[in-house]
Structure formats: structure tokens, C-alpha cells
Amino acid sequence: MATDNSYQAVMARKNEIMKAAVGVDYGVYESGSIAFDYEGMMAATGYSLEDVQAIQRGFCVGGTPLMELKNLTALARKLAPKGYGARIFVKDEAANPSGSFKVRRAASSVYAAKQRGYKGVISATSGNYGAAVASCCAKAGLKCIVVQECFDSHGLGQPEIVEKARKCEALGAEVIQLTVGPELFYIFLRLLEDTGYFNASLYTTYGVQGIETLGWEIAQQFREQVGKDPAMVVCTNAGGGNLTGTARGLLKADCHAQVVGASVNLKGLHMASDRQFNRKSFTTGHTGFGVPFSTWPDRSDVPRSAARPLRYMDRYVTVNQGEVFYITEALASLEGLEKGPAGNTSLAAGFYLAQTLPEDECLVVQETEYTGAGKHVNAQLSFARSNGIEIKVGDPAEEVPGTSIVLPAHPSMIKARDIDMQNLRRSLIKHAVSTLPGCEENKAADLAQSDIEFLAAETKSSADFVREAL
């Protein structure tokens, strides 16, 4: 009998497709209620931090420079109250093969796929992760397919995503490009089923464990180069894996820096809207992914996501598009470092946050990304202008996503604006409870103590907070 490849039929068998494509039976970590064995799942690869480091070395990944941005620090100190303005450092992840930290996530996945006899690897991503998987597959001798959401219904491609397609193809991958829509996941599932390839999901344990080495390196490099730990680590946050992995790596190194997530504010734009697709100048690292993935991590492409940022996040701030573009220009002009704008989201936030910390403290921005045609401040702003977005110099607080981009008239206008963490935590708890069967009133009352404790860990809060939220 022919397989039913209708949308409904394929989506209905997604769990069995995923089981074959990632080789993980997520069922064994389930309790049958809200709680699941997160640490058990994270340990199930059998890879220690040292193993992951060795795998990454095999792909020439990691060991990127930790750079002190002395001129950007000087600029921050000019704007900060006397005695304030922490030393700003950046981890130059653009120095990795493929040009971003994402290759840390790809290395273990591709290594595991090779070990287990898969002939190829598929990834659904419009971001730097595609080139990361393609790079590792090239080295491992595996085939690679990258599935992108790239065009609107007029065939107009986001320049940054078009560039990422080019890079994937340069590294030998097959790129499949789609118009806007979450049914990308359906196409992805069909490809997994048809090819029998490995799903290099960003959200498996392999993907998140891979970033633990980044947090670990930050702690080690600070101790060697600076002689002390950083007070604050700022991570650009979208799907949550970057922050989760970095924070876990810091903890494994016994570094207890404050962990801050930063996203570009794209409030009001719908991520599945064809018309709004090309009205945003950031394709990732924005609130359109960052907020929903924080408050409900299991919306990802695997049954249980290894990226659970609210377990580790101390603060979550937003910056506006114009602020990130400004800081990207400032980084080039003051430090001689030309980097991709999306990776500088955390730098814009860090530039402001440094002004709130004493000058004898250190703050680290944990990534940079490569830049090039399409993936560039000028390319993005020029594209935005041609799409009717107003570009002006003024007060970035007045920026309206999808309508205007406001470059700060002065660097003192760059601000990182806090998102209410308690609201995010409550939202996660509410989502978790809503997944249970039964009527709404009874669900909260019926929760086991183990569920309460799980939710407290999920939200870096307490059992009392969870009970109150319920």
C-alpha cells in the first residue's frame, strides 16, 4: 500500500519519523505527566564535556579568541556614571569554520550521524546553522540537505537567508528553499522519511551539549587572560540553545556569572505572515522566536528540547534593530572588527549593561558571526528601505518593528530593556499545565510534587512560586 503523504498523515507520524531520524526514544524520559528527566536526556549521548571538545577539535571547531574591546569599553565609560563601565569582551565565534558558534552545535550531531551509519544529515534552518551542518558534513564525508524558509510569495528573498543558502551550497550541501509558512516542518519530515538521513536538530542533546564548550572556554580564558571570572555573560537568544549550552558550560567550569539573554525587539510582527516576512531586518535572535521558545521550549522539532533557557536565564532584555546596526558600525569603526549584525544583538545589549556595572567588573558577549553580501548592516538597511521601511536617525525607543528602523542619534540612547522574567516563568508554567488532559480547574490541583519541583527547575524559581503561579 502506498504511504499517505498528505499533510495530516505525515504530521500524525512525526514522532516515529523523529525516532528514526535522531535515534532517541524520548519516551523513556517521560513521567507521564509534566515532568521529564531532563538531565537523564542530556546524559544519554554518553559524551562528556571532554568528549565533545575532542569531537569539536576533530572538526577544527572551538578555541576561538576572547577579545577585549577596549575602545568600546572607553565609549561606554564616557556614557556611564563615574566608576561604572565594565570591561567588555567578546568571544570571536566568527573564527570558527562556517563563521559562527553554530558549528559547535553541528559537530556532535554530524559525528554521531557518521558513527551510527547514517548516509546524510538534514537540517531545517534559515540561519547560520545550515552552513555549520554543511561544514561538518563536508569534513565527515556525509551528504547534507538544508531546508530554508527564504522567500515571500512574490519570490523576494531575505538577503541574509539568500547568503546563507550560498554558503551552504559552497560547502557542498543541497539547499531546498521555501516560501513562508510553518509547513516547512512537513517538507522536512517527508525528506527525513524519504532519505533516511539523520535529523541534525538544533534542539537535541548533541546540539545543546556542543555549546557547553563555549561556556567552558569563556571561564577558562577569563581565568588565564584576566585572572578573574566575568560578572555577566550576554547571549543572543532565539531558540534558547545558545543560552542553555553556554550557561551549562559556565556551571561545569564553576563560573557563576549572571546569564543575560538578549533579543531584537520585533513586537507586533507575526512570524508566519507572508506579508511581514520581509519587513524585519533580523531573521533570528529576535523576540519572535526568543519569547515563545523560552516559555514553551517543546515547540521545537524534537519531542523534548534540550534548549530550556528559563532554567538558566537571570535576565532577558531586548534591543531595537537600529541599536544593533549602530553597535555593528561602532564595532567596525572602534575595534576594526567587521561582523554580521545578527550576532551583535548581544553586543548592543552588553554595551548598555556594561554601563550599569562597576568598571572593575567584566562583561562578555559570547559570540560574533561572519559577515558578507546580504549578511551586512548596509545590505539589510538598503533592503528594508526598498521595502518601504522608514530608516532614520533619532531616538531608537520610537522604532516600530515592520514600519521604521531608528539608528540612535547618540550612543547614549542605546538601552537594553528588561522583559518581566516572572511573567515569562508564569507563562511557561501555564503552557506546561495546559498540555495535561482533563478540565482546566482540576489540572493544577492534581499536580504531583515531582511536577511542582520540575516546574521550579524549569523556571529557575521555587516550589512556592510555582504554586502561586498555579
Added chain:
Amino acid sequence: MDEKRAVKGDWVRLHIVAMEPAERAEHLPEDTKNVPLEMWVKGFLQNETAEIGDEAQVMTRTGRLVCGILTERNPGYTHSFGDTVPELLQIGPQVRSIVFGGEQ
């Protein structure tokens, strides 16, 4: 060589309608639900010859055979650094002036 005509083995791009509007997922914004989900793939042409607009088959980089409408022969890249955005030109001088002299 006729740019509209491709021969077997040429590197070409295909267009495929992956889902018609009626087949699309529920809970989509109207603007997305009203248009098809479209897909583009590249590969080596398998037909002896094909013209732009013809139904054609390619073998992709991973060896998959895919059918669709031929849209381009020797597809390239045209993305760039864009037109000059004059507002950006103010930033470098401003931050250098604050750090290295001038504004306090």
C-alpha cells in the same frame, strides 16, 4: 547558447508548488493561507533538453530525483551589500570623536 534552453547535465533551478492554498495548515495568518507553499531546488537536468517553463527532472547534490518547472539555467547569486545608506556614515566619525577626542 540559448539561455532559455537547457540540455542534459546542465545545472538548473526548479520551481515546485509544495502545497496549494486549500491544503495549507490551519491557524495561519490569512495572507499566508491564501498563497501556495512554494519550493525551489537546484540540480543537474536529467531530460535531454528542456526550456524555461517546461516540466523537468533534476538530480540534486545528494542524488535525489526531483520534478518541477524549470525556471533558470546556471542559477547564480545576485545578493549584494545594497545601495549606500547615508545614515550609516555618521556613526563611525561620531564614536571615534567621543572616544579619541572632541565630545566629552
